[in-house]
Amino acid sequence: MTATTSRDGRATACEDAPGSRRGLGSVLLCAAWAGLLWATAAQAHDEPRRQWAPAIAEAASAAAALPAPEVLPGAKARLAQVQIHGVVVGRQASSRQGDETLVDHAFSERGRGDRLRARWTLDARGLPLRYEAEGHDYWKAPLAERFDRVDGQARWKNRVEQGRVAWPEAGAFYLPANPPPEFNGVLARALLKAPGQRLALLPAGEASLTKGPTITAGGRRLTLHLIAGIDFTPVPVWLDEQLQTAAVIDDWFEVLAPADLRLLDRLKAAQREADRRWAADLARRLTHVPRGDLLIRHARLFDPRDGVAREDMRVLVRGGFILRVEPDDAGPAPAEAEVIDAAGRFLMPGLWDVHQHFSGTDGLFDLIAGVTSARDMANDNQPLIERVQRFDAGTELGPRVVKAGIVEGVGPLAGPTDMRVETLEQARRAVDWYADRGYAQIKLYSSFKPELVRPIADLAHARGLRVSGHVPAFMRAQAFVEAGADEIQHLNFIVLNFFPEVADTRGPDRYTVMAEKLLQLDLDSAPVTGFIAELRRRHTVLDPTVAILEGLYSGAPGQPPAALKGLVERFPPIVRRRLLSGAVAVPPGREEAYRQALPRLLQLIKRLHDGGVTLMPGTDAFAGYTLHRELELYVRAGIPNAEVLRLATLTPAQVLGVAGQRGEIAPGQQADMVLLDGDPLTDIAALRQVVRTIKAGRVFDPSQLEAALGMTR
Incomplete structure (x- = not known):
C-alpha cells in the first residue's frame, strides 16, 4: 500500500x-x-x-x-x-x-x-544502560518513563509501575512500557548477541529470537527476525544487512523508510506466511476432532427461544451438526461415540460477538471465551477474506465470521481503509465489490458524505446487503436511519442524536464531548422516547459496545480496562504492561461528568431495550473476554439474565440471516456450543467459566488455548 x-x-x-x-x-x-x-x-x-x-x-x-x-x-x-x-x-x-x-x-x-521522544544508551551487549521518554499515548494521556543502572541496581519507573532489582550477572533487557517502534530493532540486535539468542527481560519474562526469510531487491537485503516472549505471538522486525531496523509491520501499522516501500508487499507476504505457519501448528495441536459421534450427557441445557434451562439433557453430534436433543435416559452411548459428561453443567449455544476487527490472536481468544460466531466490522479486506477461509478450514483457530465491509468518505480524519467514496459511481463499485465476495453488509464510517447515505443504502439493499455504521459527521442518527440504515454501531451516536451542536463526530469529540452531554439528556423527554419508538418501528438494530465506552470513561491511564480485570494479571508480563492503559484522560473539572457517564449510558440501554429496540452485543475491543463484560453491563442495566443470553446467541443469528443454522441447540443446527462451570441465569459472570467450546463438532479446551498463549492459571 x-x-x-x-x-x-x-x-x-x-x-x-x-x-x-x-x-x-x-x-x-x-x-x-x-x-x-x-x-x-x-x-x-x-x-x-x-x-x-x-x-x-x-x-x-x-x-x-x-x-x-x-x-x-x-x-x-x-x-x-x-x-x-x-x-x-x-x-x-x-x-x-x-x-x-x-x-x-x-x-x-x-x-x-502517539507522540513520544525517547533517549537511550546501550552497553556492549546491546542492553539498555539508560532509557528515558516523555510524551503522550494514543488517547493523549501523558506518559513519562525512566530506566537506569547504577551501582549494580536496575531501576525503572513509568505510569504503570516502578521497581528496583539487583542487576543480574547474565544481564537483562529492559523493555519500556511504551517504547517507540525502533525499540523492537534494539531488542532484536541484543538477542542476536545473546547466548542462544535468549535474554531475560525486565521487569519479568524472557525473549527469544528466530530468523525468517531474507528479501532482496535493488541492492537491499532485509531479513525477518521474530521475537517471542513480548506478545502472545512472535513479533516481527526487519533488519537490513547492517542490522539497522528497516521495518516494523503489523496488521494495522507500518513503519519503514520510503526507499523500502517497493518491498512492502513482499515483506507483508513473508510475515503473513510466518503467521500462517504458527497458527496452523497451534490448530493441529489444540483442536480435538472426535473419532466418531460426539455425545454430551447430563447437561443443563439452555434454550434461548424460551429462556429456560432444562435439566439432565443429552445432545448427539454427527459430522458437525446436531443430530438429537433429548432427555438423558441413562441409556448407552452410540457405538464408538466420544462422550463428554457435563455432570449437570450449563450447556448453551455458542456466543456471538457482532463487532470485531480480526487480527493476530483474536480468533483464539474468541474460542477461549465461548464465542463461536462473530462479525468483522471493517478490516484490510483481502487478508480478512483469507483469514476467514482458514477459520472455516480449521487451519487457524477462530469462530465463524460474518463479514461487513467498510465504506468511508475522504478527508484528513477519514478512517483507515482504502475503500473511500466521493461519488455515486464509486459507491456502486464498492457495494458490488463486497457483494461479489460474500459480505453480508456494509458499514459506513464517519467521513462518509451524508447525501450519499440514501443512494448507497439503495444500492446495498438491491444486492441483499444490510447497511450500518457510524452516523456520518454532520448527520444525526435519526436522519441516518431515515436514509436507510438498518443498524447503528456504538451507543454514543444515539446520545449525540439529541445534541446537534456536536456536528463533527470524526474525531475524539464523539467520545469526550458525549461524557459531558449525558447529564443534560432527559431520558423521559419526548424527543428521546419518540426516537426510541421510531427505532422500534423501523426495526433498527443497535450494536452498543458499552464495554469499550466503560473503559474510556470509567478507567484511568495506567489501569486495566474493567473487561480485563482479573485477567491481565495472567497475561505474559510484557503484554500485561501494555494493557494497563486506554482510558481517556479526564479534563480538569469534568470528573463528575465522567463518573456519571457509565450509569447514564446503562439507563439509556435499559430504555432502548424496554422500548423494543433490538440490541446485538459487540465489543470493538480485546476479543473474547470483553464480550463477557458487555453482557455483564447489560445485566447491570437491568435486563434479565435469560434475555441477555438470548441477545448473545439467537438474536444475532436472526438478524444476520443464519437462524436455523445457529443460535440454538436443536436438531439440524450447526454444532456450536459452550459448556460452563456455573449458572449465568443467576450470575452472568459465570460466562467466564468456560469448560469447553465446541465449534462444528470440534472440541476446544480453553485452558490449553490460554497456556499456548503464555497465560498462567
Missing part, C-alpha cells in the same frame, strides 16, 4: 509545524521530512488505489503537519514513515551521537495518536 501528497502539502509541513525550531538543523530536517513524503508520492503506482488519491494526499498532509522531529545536535536523522493501511499518518526519526540515541515518534489519525 502506498500514499501520496502534494507539493503544497510538502511546503505546509515545514511552514506550519507548531513549535518547530528555526535553526539550520531544523530547516534541513524539515526539508528532509518533506522530501520523505514527496518520495512517497512517487511510489503511488497501485492502480486500484488511484481513485482514493485525494484522500490519501489529505492524510499525508495532515501527517506532515506534525511538529518537526527532534534530532541530537550534529547528528543525521534516519527517517521512517508511519502508515496505517498504507496511508501516511506520521513519522519516526532516529538519530545517534556517540553512545546516545534519540527517537522522535509521532503519528496522528482521526485526532488521536
Whole structure:
C-alpha cells in the first residue's frame, strides 16, 4: 500500500509545524521530512488505489503537519514513515551521537495518536544502560518513563509501575512500557548477541529470537527476525544487512523508510506466511476432532427461544451438526461415540460477538471465551477474506465470521481503509465489490458524505446487503436511519442524536464531548422516547459496545480496562504492561461528568431495550473476554439474565440471516456450543467459566488455548 501528497502539502509541513525550531538543523530536517513524503508520492503506482488519491494526499498532509522531529545536535536523522493501511499518518526519526540515541515518534489519525521522544544508551551487549521518554499515548494521556543502572541496581519507573532489582550477572533487557517502534530493532540486535539468542527481560519474562526469510531487491537485503516472549505471538522486525531496523509491520501499522516501500508487499507476504505457519501448528495441536459421534450427557441445557434451562439433557453430534436433543435416559452411548459428561453443567449455544476487527490472536481468544460466531466490522479486506477461509478450514483457530465491509468518505480524519467514496459511481463499485465476495453488509464510517447515505443504502439493499455504521459527521442518527440504515454501531451516536451542536463526530469529540452531554439528556423527554419508538418501528438494530465506552470513561491511564480485570494479571508480563492503559484522560473539572457517564449510558440501554429496540452485543475491543463484560453491563442495566443470553446467541443469528443454522441447540443446527462451570441465569459472570467450546463438532479446551498463549492459571 502506498500514499501520496502534494507539493503544497510538502511546503505546509515545514511552514506550519507548531513549535518547530528555526535553526539550520531544523530547516534541513524539515526539508528532509518533506522530501520523505514527496518520495512517497512517487511510489503511488497501485492502480486500484488511484481513485482514493485525494484522500490519501489529505492524510499525508495532515501527517506532515506534525511538529518537526527532534534530532541530537550534529547528528543525521534516519527517517521512517508511519502508515496505517498504507496511508501516511506520521513519522519516526532516529538519530545517534556517540553512545546516545534519540527517537522522535509521532503519528496522528482521526485526532488521536502517539507522540513520544525517547533517549537511550546501550552497553556492549546491546542492553539498555539508560532509557528515558516523555510524551503522550494514543488517547493523549501523558506518559513519562525512566530506566537506569547504577551501582549494580536496575531501576525503572513509568505510569504503570516502578521497581528496583539487583542487576543480574547474565544481564537483562529492559523493555519500556511504551517504547517507540525502533525499540523492537534494539531488542532484536541484543538477542542476536545473546547466548542462544535468549535474554531475560525486565521487569519479568524472557525473549527469544528466530530468523525468517531474507528479501532482496535493488541492492537491499532485509531479513525477518521474530521475537517471542513480548506478545502472545512472535513479533516481527526487519533488519537490513547492517542490522539497522528497516521495518516494523503489523496488521494495522507500518513503519519503514520510503526507499523500502517497493518491498512492502513482499515483506507483508513473508510475515503473513510466518503467521500462517504458527497458527496452523497451534490448530493441529489444540483442536480435538472426535473419532466418531460426539455425545454430551447430563447437561443443563439452555434454550434461548424460551429462556429456560432444562435439566439432565443429552445432545448427539454427527459430522458437525446436531443430530438429537433429548432427555438423558441413562441409556448407552452410540457405538464408538466420544462422550463428554457435563455432570449437570450449563450447556448453551455458542456466543456471538457482532463487532470485531480480526487480527493476530483474536480468533483464539474468541474460542477461549465461548464465542463461536462473530462479525468483522471493517478490516484490510483481502487478508480478512483469507483469514476467514482458514477459520472455516480449521487451519487457524477462530469462530465463524460474518463479514461487513467498510465504506468511508475522504478527508484528513477519514478512517483507515482504502475503500473511500466521493461519488455515486464509486459507491456502486464498492457495494458490488463486497457483494461479489460474500459480505453480508456494509458499514459506513464517519467521513462518509451524508447525501450519499440514501443512494448507497439503495444500492446495498438491491444486492441483499444490510447497511450500518457510524452516523456520518454532520448527520444525526435519526436522519441516518431515515436514509436507510438498518443498524447503528456504538451507543454514543444515539446520545449525540439529541445534541446537534456536536456536528463533527470524526474525531475524539464523539467520545469526550458525549461524557459531558449525558447529564443534560432527559431520558423521559419526548424527543428521546419518540426516537426510541421510531427505532422500534423501523426495526433498527443497535450494536452498543458499552464495554469499550466503560473503559474510556470509567478507567484511568495506567489501569486495566474493567473487561480485563482479573485477567491481565495472567497475561505474559510484557503484554500485561501494555494493557494497563486506554482510558481517556479526564479534563480538569469534568470528573463528575465522567463518573456519571457509565450509569447514564446503562439507563439509556435499559430504555432502548424496554422500548423494543433490538440490541446485538459487540465489543470493538480485546476479543473474547470483553464480550463477557458487555453482557455483564447489560445485566447491570437491568435486563434479565435469560434475555441477555438470548441477545448473545439467537438474536444475532436472526438478524444476520443464519437462524436455523445457529443460535440454538436443536436438531439440524450447526454444532456450536459452550459448556460452563456455573449458572449465568443467576450470575452472568459465570460466562467466564468456560469448560469447553465446541465449534462444528470440534472440541476446544480453553485452558490449553490460554497456556499456548503464555497465560498462567
